[in-house]
Amino acid sequence: MTSNAQRIEILQADFLDSRLYDEDPGAGPLRLSRGAILAPISRAFDLAERRRSGHAQRVAYVSMYLASEMELDPDHIEGAFFAGLLHDLGMAGAATAGVAPTGEASGDSANWAEIVKTLNLHCEIGSRIVRRLGLGEDVARAVQHHHDCWDGSGMPGGLSGERLPVLARILAAADRVESLFDQEASPLALRRTAASEIAAMGGSELDPKIAEVMAELARDDGFWLGFYGEELEPTLVSLNYGGMLEGTPLQEFIGVIADLVDSRNGRTPGHSRRVADMAGRLAEARGIPAVRTELVRTGAMLQDIGTLGVPIALLHKPDILNVDEMATMQLHPTYARDILSEIPRLGPAAWWVACHHERVDGKGYPGMLEGAEVPVEAQIIGICETFEALTNDRPHRQAMSAADAFDIIRGLAGQRFEADVVDSFEATMEESLAS
Ligand SMILES: [Fe+2]
Ligand SMILES: [Fe+2]
Ligand SMILES: [Fe+2]
Incomplete structure (x- = not known):
């Protein structure tokens, strides 16, 4: 078992290598496909579910492979891709409904009724989110029914036989294959036994x-070469399935994912959207160019995506965290960097999110960067998140007024944030509070 300290060391090995995150100056306004966003993001949901990283991507791969072997049309193949990527994303929501995801349930309390309830709920919530993401009824229904069995022995009240949508049947087979992989110690062993199982x-x-x-x-x-291949994620990204998004529809799409993260974290609804909004205004007020401002907004919207890797009990703990819990919590910027940096164009945003808990006095995490090493964009995201957090209820304390929050933030000038960033934050916020 890898200890927390080891995990942190592994994750932070290349932390300071910011060359990975340079912006492409000739790239024009931010334009991304739904598929290119969701393929990497699906790894955040694997984390929430305590699955081996890439579970959803491999299920997507197997589903697409099956759909094309069955000679289904391109729409179905695309549907299989999204159904695979998103089939378990409802787990993040099921957890907040007071039911622990299967991977987090303790042995004693995980009775059958509880498991069925969780499974039902994650299918339900998952299909609802798929609809909000605009991915169509076929994908939503596949997610809804991915635990139903052909012979009716699956979920109570589920469908069976030919009444099951074909995408749900494909998804079920792909999910089973991936789960066999999860149980097997070696790829070779699975290669040998999968067909008969x-x-x-x-x-x-x-x-x-x-x-x-x-x-x-x-x-x-x-088939197995692709399944185990390191190129799987970039290949899925490069398919650019689901149509291109830009401007408001792009921010809205990302906002739906952020809403789910907020709900798992027990944040006030709209937390990430408000942070994104403030960060966008602050970046603009500081004269940051439009495309870069949109990247700030996007990073701010997804600043908490890495918390999907933090167990839900920690996120909801109504008390101060102990040292070990704190170390786990402090992995969230690094998780976010690893995921967001795989989305085309989001490299700079990935780097800023990675640094949103750094402090200019060098006492932040995870890199202990200092002074100008802490990008201004990361400070913008950090200051907006701090203000949003202070002015809303948290498990361990009540919301404070905007005036009190300003006081606290002013006190952080020269420590957590550059004084100059604090000044422009206050000016921008006061302006918008007055209007
Ligand atoms: Fe599932
Ligand atoms: Fe699954
Ligand atoms: Fe954070």
């Missing part, structure tokens, strides 16, 4: 025809 599920858990196609695929080395 999948074939045995045909007619009971899985559609017999799909199980047959899947078993055939599991005998193909080309």
